[in-house]
Amino acid sequence: MLSVSPARHGRVLGVSDHSVEVREHVTRLDAALKFMATALPPASPRPAAPFAGEPLLVKDLDLKLADAPLWRGNHVLREHGTVSGHDDPLGRRLRELGFDIVGRTKSAEFGLAVTTEPLAYGPVHNPWEHGRGAGGSSGGSACAVAARAVRIAHGTDLGGSLRIPAAHCGVFALKPGLARPATTPTLAAWNQHGFLASRAGDLRRMLPVLGLDRVPDADRAGTEGATRRLRVGVLTSAVSSAIDLGAGTVEAVERMAAKLSDLGHQVLPAHPRVLEQFDQFTVKTTPMLAGWLAEEVADASKDLGRPLTETDMEPGTAHMLAMAALATPEAVRDTAQWLHRLVMDLTAWWERFDVLLSPTVPVQAPRLGWFDDPDTAMHRTFGMMQYTAMFNASGQPAVNVPCAGAGALPYGVQLVGAHGSEAKLLDLAEELSPGEAPTPPVSGDRGLG
Template sequence: MTDQSTEPGAGTSDSERARAVSAVDVREHVTRLDADLGFLATTLPPAPSRPDAPFTGEPLLVKDLDLKLAHAPLWRGNRVLREHGAVSGRDDPLGRRLRELGFDIVGRTKSAEFGLAVTTEPLAYGPVRNPWDRDHGAGGSSGGSACAVAARAVRIAHGTDLGGSLRIPAAHCGVFALKPGLMGPATTPTFEDWNQHGFVASRVDDLRRMLPVLGRGQASDAGRPGTDGPGRRLRVGVLAAAVSSAIDVGGGSVEVVQRMADRLSDQGHHVLPAHPQVLEQFDQFAMRTTPMLAGWLAKEVADASEDLGRPLTEADMEPGTARMLAMAAMATPEAVRDTVEWLRRLVTDLTAWWDRFDILLSPTVPVQAPRLGWFGDPDTAMHRTFGMMQYTAMFNASGQPALTVPCVGAGGLPYGVQLVGTHGSEANLLDLAEQLGPAEAPTLPGR
């Protein structure tokens, strides 16, 4: 891990010096926790103060994957990029906005290599350990961010979600995570649209404060059909069974979903077992979209190669990444066209369910966080990865917002339940999360 923090320099004002000392204290706190859990890829130096910005000095960690910050490291979980010390040449729009809003971007959190795994155990810099049990993983690919928030290193951390990469680690680590939706139904399914920036947080209010940062506004859509305005009796469908043959749903996950369903029913909502039947096509969805995922990966590798200054080769990648990249050859124009047409029909059928319901309640993941190394065999890793994504990935394709709410269950590890709404209902999902229980994530034992 590279620590690029700096001590307060001479010639600064008292207020600037106080802020710099505070920034150093934050970095010491973060790195102290990281020494035990391994969630950091690198720290970053304090940015110049923006006294009039709304988030001035607020600590934030960002994922080491898709978010570009000019002159800052961007290693994408890859060993060669890390050894080379690759940096971004420019800010992307969200990176620029975070800086303009005044966030103190403390560092980058570890990501699975190129974000492909639902665990964060990159060979580039070792695994992220679950703060609830260090022999277990933190989920992925935004596992570093979820772990850091669960450990209270920071209150908010950035991540990305291509098929569950925010929601899965949030569930495994016991924190909140919001995958924002597209502004309307997806018309041309592409992985560029599926991959959404979002945040994990220890409190619902913190996610609410981040809605404007994501361009989603703050106002509730109360009263609009299909949303959960205050006092409105919602139509909630409950899914508590597996929709993939890869991994069956565990009894603990079923129990916490039923507990949340009972809580909503007690509050007067209309709750019944129901879900979009098209979710049961998940195994076919995973199989048909894999070549498109490989094509998306090829573009990401090409972008990273520009930072490296030479093409990344298969020898530069983990075996699972190289295996996925090789599948890009299957993404012929004809195959992609057929898959896109199939996805359009699937998304139409999926989103039509929300004409009759307001919310889908399900597990976020079928089981609690597996032990480190469970995804280590390339021959079984893809099968297990898809099984872990069975409740999350289709909602990237449909562009619907989805929220993970942490729950405490048996066995010493947290669970997560997922709330899925219609397009534009991010604020309403947060309202509903507050009805489900404490608006703050559970505290780690001994903290």
């Protein structure tokens, strides 16, 4: 996949041997799992930077890096070799902090799917079982971290796109929250940059990168990151009619609930009842999602130099884009008012509880192609998002914690906190699952130190 000889390139630019070895390591694993969209050449080292030389993969979707490819999972953008004209704020910060950005990982086209099987460059395979999906839309990043290609990878999350693939691949993921509930009639505030990692502690290291390093003293005990005794509500039932829970999913949540109780936390069967309005939530917000997609397509068209047409996209993307016509000013206003009431009801639950423990996804990773049938694809997509999407609307932080299953595939449980509780959630995740996430059958054969 690399278009240059790493060793020769390293001698010319003074790139470290470690950077060369990492790229070779990533390329070897990608040959088996197909998680890469494209590799990126090493940048000039910044030895004094806080994350100097630390390998990082970034998702091929929203993150802009000047002069680097940005294809958004679309075959036309890939064929034309479109690149970003500038760094966006996070892209610039990652460069300044010294990360060695190794390449871009595959994304579902425009981030719309909960699996990563774009026609532009083929499916990502789950490292736990070839032929299973890696989740989406950050499936390339989740797969790469699970396989130990890199320790940390970037992703984005509009309705679960970090947490869903993290659950399917068996890694930690953080969807950061907003400073306050997001009740505006635009999905731009719902779409959050975040990271996936093989250790919860590595996600904590990324909090300053996201500007989330200020932690209220009341949320920390002050000794080695330990959390105080928390009041935890547990949800073990489906909140959507689209997909019911597998028995193993329920067992995984109950096992983690028991562990939290053993750790001294107060654990009760409880959840915000408003989550049970999820089916109505999807109907109300789908036109808004289509409107957001129209803005993303328009931005991509600028990179391309011409408008993207319906024939330039996958059928599912074109179908969703056509629904943007339903997002009239009146419909958007009515939806915004409905969402405001829903979010107020949802977040009020955290006045009595500290954390919600739930499944991240209702079932383990399905086989590739499970979302192909146009008659069931949207139904199954929303069903997979039933525990994740409302917390994009509310702007609350959420963490996926990997959980080993009885079979080959992992499970994921989700921790959701009040606004500003990212560090608390990561502390709790580390209590639940200290150290490295489980290692899948297809993985790197050396450490990533």
